[in-house]
Amino acid sequence: MFRRVILEDWHMWVPYICFALTFAAFILIVLWAVFLKKSRVDYESRLPLEDDTDLKDITTNQN
Amino acid sequence: MSSDNPTGRKITIEFDDKTTRWFMLASIGWGVVAMLVGVIAAFQLNFWQMNGKFFEWITFGYFQTEGIEFLTFGRLRPLHTNAAIFAFVGNMMFAGIYYSTQRLCKTRMFSDLLSKIHFWGWQLIIVGAAITLPAGLTRGKEYAELIWPINLAVVVIWVVFAANFFLTLKIRREKSLYVALWFYIATIITVAMLYIVNHLQIPTSLTHSYPVFAGVQDALVQWWYGHNAVAFFLTTPILGIMYYYLPKAAGRPVYSYRLSIVHFWSLVFIYIWAGPHHLLNTALPKWLQVLGMFFSLMLWAPSWGGMLNGLLTLRGAWDKLRTDPVIKFFVAGVTFYGMSTFEGPLLSIRSVNSLAHYTDWIVGHVHSGTLGWNGFMAAGMFYWLAPRLWGRELWSKNLANFHFWIGLVGILLYVASMWFAGVIQGLMLNETDPSGTRLVNEFVQTVDKINGLMLIRAIGGTFYLAGFILLVINIWKTVKSGIPVNETREVFDDPEMKKDKMTWSAAFRNDPIAFTFWGLFFGIIWFFLPPGASHMALLCTLAFAALAVYRFKKDKMDWAKWYDDLSENYLPFSVLVLIAVAIGGGIQIIPTITVNRAVNVEDRLQKVYTPLELAGRDIYVSEGCYNCHSQMIRTLVPDVLRYGDYSRLGESIYDHPFQWGSKRTGPDLAREGGKRGNSWHYLHMLNPRSVSPQSRMPNYPWLFEKKTDFKALPGKIAVQQRMGVPFPIMTPEEIEQHAREQALEIAQSLVDEQVKIPLKEGQEGPATASAARDHLAGKEVVALIAYLQKLGQFEEIAPKETPDPVKPRVIKPAIPDENRMTPENVPEIPSVTESEESDAPVAQAN
Numbered sequence: 001m002f003r004r005v006i007l008e009d010w011h012m013w014v015p016y017i018c019f020a021l022t023f024a025a026f027i028l029i030v031l032w033a034v035f036l037k038k039s040r041v042d043y044e045s046r047l048p049l050e051d052d053t054d055l056k057d058i059t060t061n062q063n
Numbered sequence: 064m065s066s067d068n069p070t071g072r073k074i075t076i077e078f079d080d081k082t083t084r085w086f087m088l089a090s091i092g093w094g095v096v097a098m099l100v101g102v103i104a105a106f107q108l109n110f111w112q113m114n115g116k117f118f119e120w121i122t123f124g125y126f127q128t129e130g131i132e133f134l135t136f137g138r139l140r141p142l143h144t145n146a147a148i149f150a151f152v153g154n155m156m157f158a159g160i161y162y163s164t165q166r167l168c169k170t171r172m173f174s175d176l177l178s179k180i181h182f183w184g185w186q187l188i189i190v191g192a193a194i195t196l197p198a199g200l201t202r203g204k205e206y207a208e209l210i211w212p213i214n215l216a217v218v219v220i221w222v223v224f225a226a227n228f229f230l231t232l233k234i235r236r237e238k239s240l241y242v243a244l245w246f247y248i249a250t251i252i253t254v255a256m257l258y259i260v261n262h263l264q265i266p267t268s269l270t271h272s273y274p275v276f277a278g279v280q281d282a283l284v285q286w287w288y289g290h291n292a293v294a295f296f297l298t299t300p301i302l303g304i305m306y307y308y309l310p311k312a313a314g315r316p317v318y319s320y321r322l323s324i325v326h327f328w329s330l331v332f333i334y335i336w337a338g339p340h341h342l343l344n345t346a347l348p349k350w351l352q353v354l355g356m357f358f359s360l361m362l363w364a365p366s367w368g369g370m371l372n373g374l375l376t377l378r379g380a381w382d383k384l385r386t387d388p389v390i391k392f393f394v395a396g397v398t399f400y401g402m403s404t405f406e407g408p409l410l411s412i413r414s415v416n417s418l419a420h421y422t423d424w425i426v427g428h429v430h431s432g433t434l435g436w437n438g439f440m441a442a443g444m445f446y447w448l449a450p451r452l453w454g455r456e457l458w459s460k461n462l463a464n465f466h467f468w469i470g471l472v473g474i475l476l477y478v479a480s481m482w483f484a485g486v487i488q489g490l491m492l493n494e495t496d497p498s499g500t501r502l503v504n505e506f507v508q509t510v511d512k513i514n515g516l517m518l519i520r521a522i523g524g525t526f527y528l529a530g531f532i533l534l535v536i537n538i539w540k541t542v543k544s545g546i547p548v549n550e551t552r553e554v555f556d557d558p559e560m561k562k563d564k565m566t567w568s569a570a571f572r573n574d575p576i577a578f579t580f581w582g583l584f585f586g587i588i589w590f591f592l593p594p595g596a597s598h599m600a601l602l603c604t605l606a607f608a609a610l611a612v613y614r615f616k617k618d619k620m621d622w623a624k625w626y627d628d629l630s631e632n633y634l635p636f637s638v639l640v641l642i643a644v645a646i647g648g649g650i651q652i653i654p655t656i657t658v659n660r661a662v663n664v665e666d667r668l669q670k671v672y673t674p675l676e677l678a679g680r681d682i683y684v685s686e687g688c689y690n691c692h693s694q695m696i697r698t699l700v701p702d703v704l705r706y707g708d709y710s711r712l713g714e715s716i717y718d719h720p721f722q723w724g725s726k727r728t729g730p731d732l733a734r735e736g737g738k739r740g741n742s743w744h745y746l747h748m749l750n751p752r753s754v755s756p757q758s759r760m761p762n763y764p765w766l767f768e769k770k771t772d773f774k775a776l777p778g779k780i781a782v783q784q785r786m787g788v789p790f791p792i793m794t795p796e797e798i799e800q801h802a803r804e805q806a807l808e809i810a811q812s813l814v815d816e817q818v819k820i821p822l823k824e825g826q827e828g829p830a831t832a833s834a835a836r837d838h839l840a841g842k843e844v845v846a847l848i849a850y851l852q853k854l855g856q857f858e859e860i861a862p863k864e865t866p867d868p869v870k871p872r873v874i875k876p877a878i879p880d881e882n883r884m885t886p887e888n889v890p891e892i893p894s895v896t897e898s899e900e901s902d903a904p905v906a907q908a909n
Contacts, residue, residue: 017586018336018650020583021583022361025579026332033325035623036324045310045316
């Protein structure tokens with residue numbers, strides 16, 4: 001098998017190596033996400049909503 | 064987090080909403096142009112007269128023409144795609160980014176001047192594209208057609224945008240970077256990388272250049288760019304917009320912030336690899352095809368994770384769907400995102416792709432993304448923004464709701480008709496008789512069969528455009544009744560805020576990075592090392608994995624802190640994104656660039672073009688013939704039966720740019736050379752219906768009037784030589800003479816066949832045969848015929864009889880030498896003589 005990998009079709013292994021690469025990254029990301037503190041998650045997820053007063057001064061159209 | 068230590072003072076800031084307004088209005092304006100051009104192009108595929116002849120009718124015969132060069136499908140289609148991507152979605156994306164970034168960073172944009180330069184520079188680029196593309200000034204690569212001076216302008220303006228954005232992150236008053244900003248960072252970095260690599264080129268004049276890559280390399284780089292233009296220009300920024308505007312519209316936070324993190328990084332890591340799925344079953348090396356398919360399938364997970372995250376954000380707010388047009392557009396947009404990202408990986412399966420590729424199914428797939436995802440997200444965002452930017456409620460919610468329904472009907476008509484058309488055409492093209500050795504349908508029959516479906520598509524597109532015009536009216540009325548408003552807000556200005564304090568060392572020299580690097584390093588070399596050493600590498604991999612788990616359990620807080628710090632430090636974060644996308648690109652492209660050179664090609668090698676053929680090729684590229692004709696016979700039986708032997712990698716190795724194409728509205732031309740006479744091509748260009756009655760190709764009367772630019776050829780050939788194309792050494796005079804002589808030969812053959820020379824009213828034709836020959840020889844049509852007749856010509860490369868001398872490879876024996884018996888310690892075997900053997904009793908021997 002190794003002779004084939006080394007001398008002949010090594011390119012064919014690239015997809016598997018790439019998979020290993022991205023899978024490792026994926027595991028790290030999942031761990032990151034899972035172990036994020038709840039307070040932090042709650043805080044960050046509400047960041048876009050901090051200013052939800054922005055429609056109060058908008059004039060109504062009569063249509 | 065900013066609320067941790069609000070020791071600073073409260074200040075009032077005014078956001079720069081003017082830039083958002085400008086980009087939004089520009090997006091709406093260019094959106095109408097892009098869609099209108101798309102509708103015209105769609106009708107052109109049903110009615111060839113739409114390529115200019117219709118001017119005769121609408122001017123009641125005052126304007127006589129057989130076709131207008133600025134309006135052919137080949138030139139309008141690039142204008143449509145560029146306008147839709149860069150003008151409509153580009154401006155929409157900038158509007159969304161400018162508005163949300165300021166609020167998420169709690170600061171005004173870093174520089175109003177940079178914002179202005181960005182806006183006006185981008186509009187200038189679009190105007191440049193709108194002028195040059197119909198003029199036939201193109202690089203001949205999809206979504207990368209713009210000529211080199213405009214490419215330079217794009218790079219400069221993108222850098223201006225990036226500088227303004229990153230400097231805004233630097234001066235932000237919010238420690239945490241919200242996930243929408245991550246998507247914007249990925250967009251800016253990746254688009255810059257893709258754009259620069261795919262636009263590496265050498266100019267031959269102010270308006271013309273050749274890309275540095277050729278053939279398979281160019282194909283790979285192009286679709287790495289093309290696919291990721293969809294990923295990082297049409298998807299990631301819009302996902303950022305989704306993560307900001309959907310919670311705003313729904314009035315609740317995103318369903319799962321943790322899922323959004325996984326969504327982001329998975330997309331960034333996976334998307335960049337999937338480009339080769341545009342080249343399945345072609346001459347592209349198989350490992351790359353497997354790679355493209357593999358990673359495309361993996362995309363299902365993050366894409367659907369993102370879609371569900373978007374839709375579930377509406378939990379408890381679904382009642383708004385009935386009344387709020389913004390929510391309607393967002394929900395439909397996110398649903399179309401899910402549908403098209405389900406369909407994309409499906410189409411990347413090689414067997415499915417063998418049916419769907421080059422057909423209208425792909426066109427339907429692309430438009431479910433652009434019309435459904437991009438178009439509806441844009442509409443939702445504009446309807447949400449307009450009241451806030453002009454301080455006036457939306458002029459008419461009813462009209463917005465009507466826009467939604469008419470747009471939705473338009474998309475469904477478009478997409479469904481294209482699905483049916485694609486599948487029907489694919490099946491017809493692949494249909495053989497029971498023996499399996501003869502095709503049943505002519506190409507033109509398959510196009511005829513889907514004529515009605517193509518018309519439904521054009522009608523669907525018209526519906527969608529009509530809906531968008533309702534948006535124009537609605538926004539215009541809102542703008543007219545309101546006044547521009549720049550929002551002001553009180554924020555804490557805390558100079559002591561601990562953000563962006565992470566050092567490079569802390570960012571990259573730590574356990575998570577070290578274990579990932581070394582684990583992967585040993586895992587990868589395990590594949591390549593000889594026995595023994597490979598086992599050690601595998602052991603090292605496992606050891607690092609075990610150690611990583613141990614250290615993670617022990618130092619969980621440190622690891623978590625690293626991750627947390629990263630999301631509060633925009634520069635290390637951006638570098639990590641760059642690494643993630645660069646790895647994917649590098650692994651695909653670098654081996655192909657280094658390995659696939661002419662010297663390594665086996666089997667067949669493309670014959671170098673003559674000067675006239677090169678001139679003809681430039682005309683072919685300029686007219687955008689690749690928009691309807693491929694030059695790639697796939698390794699599929701129906702393709703081979705229809706067009707001839709499958710295309711080899713070496714057969715396009717000198718093609719700067721490659722012209723493999725992505726859609727067959729007309730047949731493949733890879734082996735067109737020599738199939739038909741010169742006069743057939745001549746008549747075909749003059750009026751395709753004269754030789755193929757059902758054809759819907761435009762007439763090309765200007766090719767019979769415009770002169771071939773012989774003088775430009777020496778400069779073009781010099782550039783090609785610099786890029787490694789083995790043109791024979793010739794002086795400029797010899798090049799021109801060679802081209803003219805070949806043109807005279809072709810022209811003579813046309814005169815011999817007594818072709819008709821098209822003349823304008825009142826114009827006198829050549830009086831003699833030699834005058835006719837001289838007249839024709841200088842015309843573009845002759846150069847184009849020279850090129851078409853060259854297609855498919857190659858040299859056989861015989862396999863080497865004796866292999867190249869290589870360093871002998873030492874093969875290690877299974878039993879190491881030190882364990883072998885030396886002659887001294889080999890026990891003596893008693894010799895058996897013939898007589899003893901024969902003397903042995905038979906019973907014993909048995």
